[in-house]
Amino acid sequence: MLIAQISDTHILVPEAEHSAAELRGDCLRRTVADINKQHPDAVVITGDTVQHGQPEEYAHLRELLAPLDAPVYLVPGNRDDKNELRAAFGDCPYIAGTGEFLHYVIDEYDIRLVGIDSTLVGERKGRFCTARQDWLDGVLGQQPNRPTLLFIHHPPFDVGDHYVGGYRRPEEAAALEDIVSRHPQVAGLLCGHVHWPVEREWAGTQARIMPSVAVDVRKGVDEVEAGGRPVYMLHQLSGATDLVSHTRTVGA
Numbered sequence: 354m355l356i357a358q359i360s361d362t363h364i365l366v367p368e369a370e371h372s373a374a375e376l377r378g379d380c381l382r383r384t385v386a387d388i389n390k391q392h393p394d395a396v397v398i399t400g401d402t403v404q405h406g407q408p409e410e411y412a413h414l415r416e417l418l419a420p421l422d423a424p425v426y427l428v429p430g431n432r433d434d435k436n437e438l439r440a441a442f443g444d445c446p447y448i449a450g451t452g453e454f455l456h457y458v459i460d461e462y463d464i465r466l467v468g469i470d471s472t473l474v475g476e477r478k479g480r481f482c483t484a485r486q487d488w489l490d491g492v493l494g495q496q497p498n499r500p501t502l503l504f505i506h507h508p509p510f511d512v513g514d515h516y517v518g519g520y521r522r523p524e525e526a527a528a529l530e531d532i533v534s535r536h537p538q539v540a541g542l543l544c545g546h547v548h549w550p551v552e553r554e555w556a557g558t559q560a561r562i563m564p565s566v567a568v569d570v571r572k573g574v575d576e577v578e579a580g581g582r583p584v585y586m587l588h589q590l591s592g593a594t595d596l597v598s599h600t601r602t603v604g605a
């Protein structure tokens with residue numbers, strides 16, 4: 354199963370008098386076109402889809418994502434407004450119309466996909482409260498023998514000097530690690546938020562952070578090599594829990 358990952362697109366309304374608006378739209382447009390050429394089975398978006406959580410931004414996001422051939426599954430980031438996101442993507446069956454959390458399970462593939470909501474209104478840092486802990490533990494306990502891929506906006510671990518303590522309560526990040534470590538069918542955890550690429554072992558599985566698709570806010574990418582082109586990630590899952598990932602530069 355091949356999964357494309359997009360993250361931190363930070364889309365702005367095209368009419369905005371903001372030089373980034375056109376740039377970010379163009380980054381996502383080119384990324385979508387390149388993803389279609391790779392023929393993934395699904396596309397996941399790990400949050401911060403738009404900049405200000407405004408309906409006009411979500412309308413533009415939908416236009417930009419519309420050409421995708423594969424189904425797209427998104428989780429919110431701290432920049433997203435869950436109510437506006439629901440309003441814009443309410444016709445997607447996996448998005449619950451109500452409730453505090455925008456999390457879900459996709460069971461229609463060989464690999465189970467679990468989108469986790471790490472956001473709280475007004476909070477920049479990650480949250481993974483006891484209600485979410487109980488939900489994820491229950492979900493993973495339902496099908497312990499099916500390979501499962503998790504995706505979430507906030508990485509539940511420190512990634513360097515610029516990102517220490519990414520969760521408001523460190524014990525909540527530790528709880529996420531504990532739950533995943535008790536469910537060995539988890540093939541990996543895909544994250545966004547920090548805008549630069551990180552790969553590491555975590556909770557007995559593999560974690561991946563992909564850089565932002567928006568080139569004006571990304572870090573940790575060789576800009577000479579990338580030549581100003583957006584990057585995204587492709588994840589190949591073969592075998593039970595064998596996650597092979599690579600970062601693709603659009604048009605390379």
Ligand SMILES: [Fe+2]
Binds near residue numbers: 363401432546547548
């Ligand atoms: Fe972001």
